[in-house]
Amino acid sequence: MHRGKGMKFVGDSRVTDPASRPKKMPKDYSEYPGKTEAFWPDFLLKEWLVGAVFLVGYLVLTVAHPSPLERPADPSDTAYIPMPDWYFLFLYQLLKYEFASGPYNVIGSIIIPGLAFGALLLVPFLDTSKERSPWKRPLPTGFMLLALAAMIFLTWESVANHDWVAAKAQGEIKAPVAKVEFDESSEGYQIYAKASCISCHGNAFEGGIGKPLIGLKYTADEIVNIAHEGLPGGMPGGTFQGTDEELHKLAEFITTLQPEGK
Known part of the structure; x- marks a missing residue:
């Protein structure tokens, strides 16, 4: 306020009439x-x-x-085959193929999924079109359809393969067993029976807990090496009960076990 100028008042917006406030449009x-x-x-x-x-x-x-929940975990059930959640089944199935498993496990677990997801991430940068129609955007549409088709196919394959393996493990599906002619009085068979190989591989080499021994594509030296060191995910090493000479004779005998008709 200045002398001779009168008095001026400034209105406070907090006490103004709400109806007079401008609406936010x-x-x-x-x-x-x-x-x-x-x-x-x-x-x-x-x-x-x-x-x-x-x-x-x-x-x-x-x-x-x-x-659906499965039964409580039972470590004594060797026939149980665990599976990941449904949204990981396509990756789980990918690891079952020869080019993406075993020594090539890095390809199936890192390289192929990395390339696929990396391509999907790069799609927005590769296609800068403002079109909304899928038919006018072939690159991103093709990538998405290919990824979707691959995930659906691999998921379906994983479920179908798991059901087949589970049914086989429970004895619902029995694979045809090859037969072979052999002489039970031969020295090789006597060593086979003496070393308790029958308990895992069967009386007629048809398999059981262990794999069938008919028509193996191993040499005698390779069979001896397997008996000593075992196979990953299969036969444990050091289970043969006998001398090295008996083991070599048994290995030679196993190489002669070929299916009937071959």
């Missing part, structure tokens, strides 16, 4: 075809409504059909 998007709707609250409200419908439907489905 959404921006005008009319210049952008297809985007004439305000994000808040119009578009976001629709998103919430759609999400609520799916959430309620998911909860109803969960209550009506609970997730």
Whole structure:
């Protein structure tokens, strides 16, 4: 306030009439075809409504059909074949192929998935088109369809293969057993019976706990080496009960076991 100038008052916005305040209006998007709707609250409200419908439907489905749970873990059950969750089954199946398993495990577990997911991540940078039609965007559309088809196929293969292996382990599916003619009085068979090989590989070499010994593609020296060192995921090493001379005779005998008709 200055002398001779009178007195002036400044209004406080906190005590003004709410009706006189300017309303917050959404921006005008009319210049952008297809985007004439305000994000808040119009578009976001629709998103919430759609999400609520799916959430309620998911909860109803969960209550009506609970997730199947397997029996408690039993370490004594050697026939049980564990499986990962369904969203990892396509990667699980990939590791079963020869080019992505064993010595090439790095290819199946890191390189192939890394290239696939890396290609999907690069799609937005490789395709900068503003078109929305999938037919006018062949590159990203092709990548997505290829990835989806691969995941569906590998998932289906994993489930089908697991069911077959589980049925085979439970004895529901029996693989044809090759037969071989041999002389039980021969020295090789006597060593085979004496060394308790029968308990794992069967009386007629048909297999059991261990693999069949008919038609093996191993030399005698390789069989001796397997008896000493074992096979990864299969026969343990050092299980032969006998001398080295008996082991070599047994290995020579096993190489003569060829299926009938061959």
